[in-house]
Amino acid sequence: MVRSEGRPERLEACLKAAEVLTRYIAIASLASAASTRPECDDLPVVEGFNDNLSFGSFELSIRKSLSVKWDHPLRDDLRAAMRQTKRNPGKAGAHLQSFLELRNDLGHSITHVDEIKASKLFEEVDPIGRLIDCLDGFAPILSCPPAVVLKQEYRRGRLTARFNFHVGEGEPIPRAIELQDPVFEWECPYLCTARGLLPLMPGIALLARRPGRAARIVSA
Amino acid sequence: MYLLDGIKDEGLRYKGALDNNVRVSGDASDLARWLANRHVGDADTSSTPLLEEIRTVDGRSLYGYLRNDPPPARLDEALPVEVTPPESAVWTVTSFEQACNNGGLGAAYRDVLYAFLAEGCRAEASLQGVEVIGGPDHNRTLAAFELHGGPVLTCTLQLEVLKDGGGGTKSVFFVPGQTADDLVSEIRSLLAGP
Numbered sequence: 001m002v003r004s005e006g007r008p009e010r011l012e013a014c015l016k017a018a019e020v021l022t023r024y025i026a027i028a029s030l031a032s033a034a035s036t037r038p039e040c041d042d043l044p045v046v047e048g049f050n051d052n053l054s055f056g057s058f059e060l061s062i063r064k065s066l067s068v069k070w071d072h073p074l075r076d077d078l079r080a081a082m083r084q085t086k087r088n089p090g091k092a093g094a095h096l097q098s099f100l101e102l103r104n105d106l107g108h109s110i111t112h113v114d115e116i117k118a119s120k121l122f123e124e125v126d127p128i129g130r131l132i133d134c135l136d137g138f139a140p141i142l143s144c145p146p147a148v149v150l151k152q153e154y155r156r157g158r159l160t161a162r163f164n165f166h167v168g169e170g171e172p173i174p175r176a177i178e179l180q181d182p183v184f185e186w187e188c189p190y191l192c193t194a195r196g197l198l199p200l201m202p203g204i205a206l207l208a209r210r211p212g213r214a215a216r217i218v219s220a
Numbered sequence: 221m222y223l224l225d226g227i228k229d230e231g232l233r234y235k236g237a238l239d240n241n242v243r244v245s246g247d248a249s250d251l252a253r254w255l256a257n258r259h260v261g262d263a264d265t266s267s268t269p270l271l272e273e274i275r276t277v278d279g280r281s282l283y284g285y286l287r288n289d290p291p292p293a294r295l296d297e298a299l300p301v302e303v304t305p306p307e308s309a310v311w312t313v314t315s316f317e318q319a320c321n322n323g324g325l326g327a328a329y330r331d332v333l334y335a336f337l338a339e340g341c342r343a344e345a346s347l348q349g350v351e352v353i354g355g356p357d358h359n360r361t362l363a364a365f366e367l368h369g370g371p372v373l374t375c376t377l378q379l380e381v382l383k384d385g386g387g388g389t390k391s392v393f394f395v396p397g398q399t400a401d402d403l404v405s406e407i408r409s410l411l412a413g414p
Binding site for chain 1: 227
């Protein structure tokens with residue numbers, strides 16, 4: 001978004017950033033809601049979660065996940081970001097909705113939007129300001145680092161796992177951490193939350209898994 | 221990082237977060253673990269845990285480890301630790317430091333104590349633990365250390381005696397593994413004066 005030149009390109013970059021943010025938060029929220037579901041309750045139903053997944057499907061997934069009856073690791077943070085109350089501005093929820101409406105209005109090829117129209121939208125909608133509000137609203141969730149276990153070893157009574165923490169822009173540097181218990185999956189993305197590791201598969205794929213593992217990469 | 225983008229017959233389609241690269245992987249039935257309306261056939265995802273409470277070797281969660289939270293007091297450390305003097309005995313400066321060491325609180329205790337000693341104060345044993353004596357007439361109690369079960373080390377500062385500290389007292393609690401850097405900085409600043 002920072003590198004984009006011209007208002008139409010910057011507007012498109014804002015919309016794409018909002019959509020990627022929505023997808024990421026939706027995946028984390030679905031994983032979180034499923035993680036502590038009591039057997040007597042049903043998983044959320046997200047209408048339209050099929051075929052080509054739309055911005056709206058992911059936005060709806062967030063709302064469904066924060067509305068479940070049971071407590072789950074990210075529920076309070078999701079509610080604080082998405083729900084507007086007297087005490088809580090909940091700007092992220094309203095702004096995601098406005099980005100979704102803007103995407104639906106403009107379609108997917110908005111580089112044709114002329115400079116004047118884009119300037120007008122910048123004045124009316126303030127997409128950069130809204131995106132910053134969204135990032136601030138979801139900050140407690142975004143501060144949970146995505147992690148991948150590369151390798152686990154048990155030697156002489158000590159269990160050591162090599163983790164990649166995907167934070168920041170650069171390639172992560174593997175970090176060895178001694179654990180009490182092993183992680184169930186490796187080469188699989190997890191979200192590190194205060195209540196434990198949430199597996200992000202099948203919502204996020206970080207690495208091409210080696211032959212012999214369950215997944216397959218058929219195109220790149 | 222590739223984010224879920226579509227559900228196709230050949231598998232789940234992922235799109236790069238930073239580019240438009242596309243990958244296909246996995247199976248649509250994998251989504252049955254998250255969504256009620258995605259249950260397909262007899263897909264069995266029950267064996268994969270949906271939340272893993274992984275702890276590092278010092279007892280912290282991985283999240284706590286990354287945030288550099290202090291490790292919790294371990295049961296095997298807390299129970300046998302002698303944090304009070306034997307009956308009919310009183311603390312000495314040496315026995316108090318030894319008890320702090322046993323409870324994993326020695327480093328925090330010494331950091332705070334030496335911050336006072338470096339400014340010409342002295343340590344004396346008391347019924348409750350150890351007191352730091354100093355001040356303008358070199359005979360006032362500036363701070364008191366006590367040990368409690370858990371173990372927890374308490375340091376109570378006498379702010380009315382310390383320079384520019386205002387009135388009253390301030391108590392700071394330490395658990396094993398916690399550093400005393402903030403308190404040491406505060407003490408140095410109080411002792412240095414304006």
